[in-house]
Amino acid sequence: xxxxxxxxxxxxxxxxxxxxxxxxxxxxxxxxxxxxxxxxxxxxxxxxxxxxxxxxxxxxxxxxxxxxxxxxxxxxxxxxxxxxxxxxxxxxxxxxxxxxxxxxxxxxxxxxxxxxxxxxxxxxxxxxxxxxxxxxxxxxxxxxxxxxxxxxxxxxxxxxxxxxxxxxxxxxxxxxxxxxxxxxxxxxxxxxxxxxxxxxxxxxxxxxxxxxxxxxxxxxxxxxxxxxxxxxxxxxxxxxxxxxxxxxxxxxxxxxxxxxxxxxxxxxxx
Numbered sequence: 001x002x003x004x005x006x007x008x009x010x011x012x013x014x015x016x017x018x019x020x021x022x023x024x025x026x027x028x029x030x031x032x033x034x035x036x037x038x039x040x041x042x043x044x045x046x047x048x049x050x051x052x053x054x055x056x057x058x059x060x061x062x063x064x065x066x067x068x069x070x071x072x073x074x075x076x077x078x079x080x081x082x083x084x085x086x087x088x089x090x091x092x093x094x095x096x097x098x099x100x101x102x103x104x105x106x107x108x109x110x111x112x113x114x115x116x117x118x119x120x121x122x123x124x125x126x127x128x129x130x131x132x133x134x135x136x137x138x139x140x141x142x143x144x145x146x147x148x149x150x151x152x153x154x155x156x157x158x159x160x161x162x163x164x165x166x167x168x169x170x171x172x173x174x175x176x177x178x179x180x181x182x183x184x185x186x187x188x189x190x191x192x193x194x195x196x197x198x199x200x201x202x203x204x205x206x207x208x209x210x211x212x213x214x215x216x217x218x219x220x221x222x223x224x225x226x227x228x229x230x231x232x233x234x235x236x237x238x239x240x241x242x243x244x245x246x247x248x249x250x251x252x253x254x255x256x257x258x259x260x261x262x263x264x265x266x267x268x269x270x
Contacts, residue, residue: 010266011233013259014039014068016199016240017050020251025049029059035256039068041106041238044081044093051082053099060100068236069104069137069197070097086110086117087124094134104135104197104236106171109156118157122166129168137197137235138162139171140187142180145207163190171197173240174219175211178203185220188227196235198228200262201242211242213254214261225265237262 015037017028024047032040040060044050049059060067072093073081082089093105107125110118125136141160144153154160160180162170170191176199177184188195202217203210214221225237239258243251 010263010268011228011235011237012038012068013200013262013266014041014236014238015255015259016041016043016071016238017045017047018043018071019239019241019243019255019258021242021244023251025056026059029063029065031252031255032065033063035252035259037065037239037259039066039236041069041071041236041240042067042096042100042102043071044073044089044096046081051096053096056096056100067097067100067102069102069106069238070094070100072105072107074108086114090124090128090136094128094132094136097134098132102134104137104169106137106139106197106199108139108141109158109160109162109165112155112157115157121157125167135169135196136167137169137171138165138167139173139199140176140180140182142176142182142209161187163187168194169196170194171199172224173199173201174214174221174224175199175201175203175209175217175240178205178217178219179207179209181205185223185227188224192231195228195233198224198235198237199240200225200237200258201240211240213241213258214239215257221261222265225262229266229268237266 015032017025020028049055070093082092097105129136141156144155202212202214202219204217
């Protein structure tokens with residue numbers, strides 16, 4: 001019988017502030033502390049608290065929960081947060097991470113219409129990582145689908161799949177792999193040490209980005225976590241699930257279940 005590979009000590013599990021939406025950033029810190037999360041990822045948003053380093057530091061100190069990462073406002077619905085210049089958004093996110101003691105900024109690849117930004121994107125990411133020491137972890141996305149025949153549109157440059165791109169650090173989102181129809185476990189193995197950040201969620205394969213609680217969709221969430229646990233993963237696992245339609249009690253249960261799922265599959269083998 002082949003010996004099982006030993007696992008490294010469990011990675012830290014953080015809660016994205018997006019996981020408590022429509023509740024605000026302060027609620028995310030309180031929830032993370034109450035449920036026993038190791039940290040918080042701040043999704044920069046219209047909530048002014050997500051853009052104020054001083055206020056975020058006070059929340060982190062009050063609740064005893066560190067900010068481990070910052071998600072830059074590069075979503076389509078955040079195009080006017082911190083102006084419209086995409087590099088300014090990235091630079092201000094890096095500055096916020098430095099002020100908070102976080103080591104990672106999550107960002108999306110450029111939209112197809114951001115051609116100037118896309119042209120120098122990979123080099124710009126690499127230069128900023130070198131100059132600041134912050135990991136800029138580019139997130140996998142998915143093709144947009146529309147129309148009765150579900151036609152696909154490539155919305156990102158150079159591509160929504162970061163695996164073949166020259167990024168040193170990548171965020172793997174397991175809801176996005178479901179929407180894209182990607183092989184999440186294969187991507188995990190292909191990325192190897194370049195995978196430095198995980199957005200833990202699930203999806204059923206719907207064209208809609210679902211961000212289900214892990215274990216409630218079709219993605220190999222447990223297998224991905226176990227692969228990371230045996231591969232020396234030194235990054236962060238961030239629960240990023242949608243609870244926008246849940247009441248307070250159900251939100252609490254969903255986020256507790258997500259944390260328990262992560263802890264179970266990351267636990268060292270005795």
